[in-house]
Amino acid sequence: MPGTTLPPFPTDVRTHPLLVIDYDILRTGDSTELDRLWDAATSIGFWYLKNHGADQEVSDMFDMGAETMALPLEEKMKFEQGDDGRSCGYKAAGANAVDASGQLDAVEFINISKDDALAFPNIVHRTYPAPTTAAIPTAVAPFVRKSLEINNTFLRIFNDRLGLPEGTLERLHPNDEHSGSEARLIKSPPMPGRALADTATLGAHTDFGSLSFLHNRLGGLQVMPPGHTEWFYVRPLPGHAICNVGDALSLFSGSILQSNIHRVVPPPGIQAEYERWSLVFFTRPGNSKVLRAVVDDSPLIADAVQKRPDQNFDTGSTAAEWFARRVKYQRIKNRKVSRRQESKKRTMHSCLVLVRADAVVKTGSRDMGGKQGYGTYPCSGLNSDQLESTIELWLSCIPFLIILHFLSLLAVLPAYIVEPSR
Numbered sequence: 008m009p010g011t012t013l014p015p016f017p018t019d020v021r022t023h024p025l026l027v028i029d030y031d032i033l034r035t036g037d038s039t040e041l042d043r044l045w046d047a048a049t050s051i052g053f054w055y056l057k058n059h060g061a062d063q064e065v066s067d068m069f070d071m072g073a074e075t076m077a078l079p080l081e082e083k084m085k086f087e088q089g090d091d092g093r094s095c096g097y098k099a100a101g102a103n104a105v106d107a108s109g110q111l112d113a114v115e116f117i118n119i120s121k122d123d124a125l126a127f128p129n130i131v132h133r134t135y136p137a138p139t140t141a142a143i144p145t146a147v148a149p150f151v152r153k154s155l156e157i158n159n160t161f162l163r164i165f166n167d168r169l170g171l172p173e174g175t176l177e178r179l180h181p182n183d184e185h186s187g188s189e190a191r192l193i194k195s196p197p198m199p200g201r202a203l204a205d206t207a208t209l210g211a212h213t214d215f216g217s218l219s220f221l222h223n224r225l226g227g228l229q230v231m232p233p234g235h236t237e238w239f240y241v242r243p244l245p246g247h248a249i250c251n252v253g254d255a256l257s258l259f260s261g262s263i264l265q266s267n268i269h270r271v272v273p274p275p276g277i278q279a280e281y282e283r284w285s286l287v288f289f290t291r292p293g294n295s296k297v298l299r300a301v302v303d304d305s306p307l308i309a310d311a312v313q314k315r316p317d318q319n320f321d322t323g324s325t326a327a328e329w330f331a332r333r334v335k336y337q338r339i340k341n342r343k344v345s346r347r348q349e350s351k352k353r354t355m356h357s358c359l360v361l362v363r364a365d366a367v368v369k370t371g372s373r374d375m376g377g378k379q380g381y382g383t384y385p386c387s388g389l390n391s392d393q394l395e396s397t398i399e400l401w402l403s404c405i406p407f408l409i410i411l412h413f414l415s416l417l418a419v420l421p422a423y424i425v426e427p428s429r
C-alpha cells in the first residue's frame with residue numbers, strides 16, 4: 008500500500024542476480040553500458056533499470072491503483088475485461104488460470120490501454136472505473152508517455168545492434184497506431200503463512216508483447232533462467248525498475264533477444280503478510296503488424312533464423328489476432344471443457360509436457376510458457392496452439408488407423424485359414 012513501511016526482502020531465499028543498467032549512462036551512448044544491456048537482453052532477457060526518471064509517474068500510478076482497487080468489487084466488475092480476448096479493463100482475482108490443471112490466479116488487476124490514455128478524453132477502446140478515469144490526464148497518460156519513451160530508447164538500441172535499417176523496430180511499434188500496449192496495475196492480497204508458498208498467484212508465462220517496464224516493491228517475482236529447471240526470486244531494488252523482453256520482440260529478432268519465463272508467487276517470509284502491488288507498462292507491436300522475424304532486413308537475424316530450422320519464426324498472425332488469442336485462452340471461462348474433451352486435453356497436455364521437456368533438454372532454451380505461454384516450442388517450430396492442433400489431429404487419426412489395420416488383417420486372413428487345411 009502506498010506510504011506503508013515494508014519489511015525487507017529476506018536474505019535466505021534463492022535469488023537470481025540481474026545486470027543493473029543505468030538509463031542516464033545508456034542515453035549518452037556509452038559503449039560499455041550498451042554492451043551490458045545487449046548482454047542482458049540476449050542472455051536472460053531481464054535487467055534492472057536505474058535512473059529511469061519515472062519515480063513520480065510510478066508513485067502517482069500506485070495512488071490511482073489504491074483508489075481504484077478500494078472500490079467495491081461490484082463496481083469494478085462493471086469494467087471487467089470480458090471473455091472475448093480484450094485485455095483492457097478490470098480482471099478480478101480468479102478469472103484466469105495459472106496452470107493447465109485450471110488452478111486459479113490470486114491477483115486482481117486493471118489494464119489501461121495506451122490508446123485510451125493518449126486519446127483522453129476521447130474513448131478508443133473502453134471506459135474505466137471513476138478513479139482511474141479521473142487519473143488518466145494526471146497519472147496514467149504521463150506514465151504511458153514516460154514508459155514509451157524508455158522502451159522506444161531500448162528499441163532503437165536493439166535495432167542498431169541487430170543491424171536493422173534505422174527505425175525498423177520503432178515502425179513495428181508506432182505510438183500512433185492502435186495496439187495492445189497498456190499499463191497494468193496489479194494487487195495481490197496478503198497471504199500470511201500460506202502453506203503453498205510455491206503456488207503461483209500469477210502463473211508461469213512469458214510476456215506477449217515486446218518490452219515490459221515493471222515496478223514492484225515486495226518480492227514474489229520469480230524467473231527460471233535459461234539452463235535451469237528451478238525458480239529464482241528477483242529481489243526488488245528500491246528505485247529500480249525491472250525490464251524484460253517479450254515474445255513479439257524475441258520473434259522479430261529471430262530469438263536473438265530472449266523472452267524468459269517468469270511467474271509471481273506469494274512474497275517470501277514476513278513480506279507475505281502485506282498486500283503486494285506492482286505496475287507494468289507493456290509495449291506491444293501495432294495491431295496490424297505481422298509477427299515474423301525481420302529476416303529480409305538484417306543478415307544477423309536471417310543467420311539466426313537459418314540456424315534454428317526447428318523453430319517457426321512466422322506466425323502468420325497480426326499482433327491483434329495473436330494477442331486476442333492469448334488473452335482469451337488465459338480466461339478460466341474459456342477453458343471449461345466437457346468431460347470427454349477434458350480427458351482428451353489431459354492426453355494432449357501430457358504430450359505437450361513431454362515435448363516441452365524435450366525442447367529444454369535439446370536446445371537448452373526455455374519454452375514460452377506452455378498453455379499459459381505465448382510462444383513457440385523450440386524443438387517443434389510450432390506455437391502452443393499449432394502444436395495442440397497437430398497432436399489433436401494425430402489423436403483423431405487413431406481410430407482410422409485401427410480400422411485400416413483390421414481391414415488389412417482381413418485381407419491376409421483367408422490365406423492363413425485356407426493354407427493349413429490343405
Ligand SMILES: O=C(O)CCC(=O)C(=O)O
Binds near residue numbers: 209285
Ligand atoms: O507483479 C510482478 O512482479 C510481475 C507481473 C508480470 O509478470 C506481468 O504482469 O506480466
Ligand SMILES: [Fe+2]
Binds near residue numbers: 214
Ligand atoms: Fe510478466
